Every structure is written in structure tokens, then in C-alpha cells.
């Protein structure tokens with residue numbers, strides 16, 4: 001083979017590699033993110049920074065950070081006051097109407113945004129969600145207030161009981177987002193009957209086979225728990241566990257729960273198939289480093 005031929009081979013070889021790289025960037029799976037309470041889609045210090053970070057790590061990726069409402073301010077307010085079921089329907093609509101998401105997407109929810117995205121997975125199978133990554137989400141709800149670590153403080157208990165007496169009234173359910181995933185283990189029947197959002201997606205009243213089928217189509221359901229979390233009570237809710245019914249101290253894992261044992265949501269089957277991933281992060285609520293994020297979560301976005 002002559003030197004000239006060799007050079008052209010090398011040239012075409014590089015060209016192919018280059019083309020491969022360009023195409024590769026468009027082979028990335030799009031990502032949809034949903035922010036947590038008190039946050040919004042576009043805050044440059046939170047969701048904005050994470051979006052940028054993902055774009056740097058996975059060049060060419062299409063990232064949508066959901067804005068619930070017409071403006072950033074409305075988006076923040078929605079996180080406190082807008083009926084969650086309406087928010088989920090709004091998100092489903094936005095996702096369905098985005099032509100770039102037609103082929104499917106990965107989803108990453110932060111704090112309450114994680115359980116809201118799970119509802120999207122259960123209710124809106126088109127386009128398909130591939131991996132769901134829950135970062136500090138509360139899949140069995142909360143029975144404690146932010147920065148109020150439950151049984152350790154009498155004041156927290158008092159506030160909890162006060163919120164508690166009203167959390168399941170229609171007015172509060174409709175208008176306070178956190179009431180819609182308020183889970184009172186001392187009044188579990190009331191929770192089952194009245195919780196407009198969480199009891200529905202967790203199949204507490206009936207088993208909706210559609211929810212189960214849709215959730216089970218996920219490739220992976222990744223749940224991140226923060227080991228020093230001072231905002232979520234109980235923290236095990238980030239791994240889909242909760243308090244044992246009838247008291248607010250002793251907890252049980254997802255695997256110990258009725259939800260799992262009766263497999264009302266398909267989680268036991270998913271677990272057996274290796275689709276559930278339980279990750280720990282050594283920090284307070286949503287506190288992680290870029291190194292941790294790259295090592296633990298980026299692999300699920302590729």
C-alpha cells in the first residue's frame with residue numbers, strides 16, 4: 001500500500017470518527033427535570049446549574065427543566081399552591097407536545113418533583129419515560145416539616161399535629177401542595193380516603209392496573225436518599241419506605257411494606273428484575289458534589 005493510500009485511509013478514518021462523534025451527540029437521550037419545593041425551573045444556582053452541568057457532561061443532550069405556569073414566579077408558587085394532579089397533567093401535556101421528546105426521555109426529579117414525575121410515568125406513557133431518577137423524592141410522603149426533624153423536637157410534633165388536623169380537609173388538600181403528600185401514619189385510613197395525590201398514585205384506594213403497567217415499563221427507577229437529610233421526615237421515604245402504621249417513630253423499608261408485599265404498584269416485580277436502584281448520598285437534602293453526581297447519576301442519563 002502506497003503512502004498516499006495510507007494517508008487517505010487515515011483521512012477517511014478520521015472523518016468517520018468525526019461523523020460518529022457528531023452523530024453520537026445526537027444519540028443522547030433527552031432529559032426532563034422537575035424542581036423541588038420553593039425552587040423553580042430556571043434558578044441559575046439550582047436547576048439552571050444542574051442543567052448546565054448535564055449539558056457539559058453529555059454534549060448534545062436536550063434538557064428540559066419543567067416550568068409549571070407561564071413565568072418563573074408562577075412556577076415557584078405552583079410548587080406550594082397548585083393542585084398536584086393539575087400540575088402533573090400540565091407536565092404531561094408539555095412533554096407530549098415537545099417534538100424533541102417523541103422518541104422517549106429520561107426523567108430526573110428533585111425532592112417533591114420526584115414523586116410528581118413518578119405520577120407522570122404512571123399516568124402518561126407517551127412518549128415513554130426510560131429511566132426515572134428520584135433525587136431526595138418522598139415516595140411515601142412526609143409526616144414532618146422541612147428543617148423539623150420529627151420526634152426529636154416537641155415543637156415539631158406540635159406543628160405537625162396542628163397541620164395534621166387540617167391536612168385532609170378538602171380546602172387544604174386542594175390548595176396546599178405539601179398536604180397532598182402529607183402522610184399521617186396515626187390516621188392512615190383518613191390519608192387513604194382523602195389524600196388527593198399520593199394515596200392515588202400509591203394505589204391506596206384501588207389498584208389501577210394502568211399505573212402498574214406504566215411504571216413497570218421503566219428501565220430503571222433510581223432513588224437517592226440523603227443520609228444527613230434534615231428536611232424530609234422520615235428520610236426512608238426517599239427509598240419508598242415509611243413509618244409503620246399507627247405510630248411515628250419506627251420505620252419500615254419498601255420491601256417490608258404492604259404496597260410491596262401485595263405488589264400493588266409492580267415494585268416487587270421491578271425489584272426482582274433489577275430495575276430498582278437505591279443510592280445513598282452523604283449530605284443534607286439535595287446536597288451533592290459534582291463528582292458524586294457524575295459518578296452516580298450521569299451513567300443513568302447515557
Ligand SMILES: *[C@@H]1O[C@H](CO)[C@@H](O)[C@H](O)[C@H]1NC(C)=O
Nearest residue numbers: 122123124206208209210211
Ligand atoms: C387509571 O389510570 C388511568 C391513567 O391515568 C386513568 O385514565 C383511569 O381512569 C384510572 N382508572 C381508575 C379506576 O382510577
Ligand SMILES: CC(=O)N[C@H]1CO[C@H](CO)[C@@H](O)[C@@H]1O
Nearest residue numbers: 025026027060061062063100
Ligand atoms: C442534526 C441534528 O439533529 N442536530 C441536533 C443535535 O442535538 C442538538 C441538541 O438537542 C440539537 O440542537 C441539534 O439540532
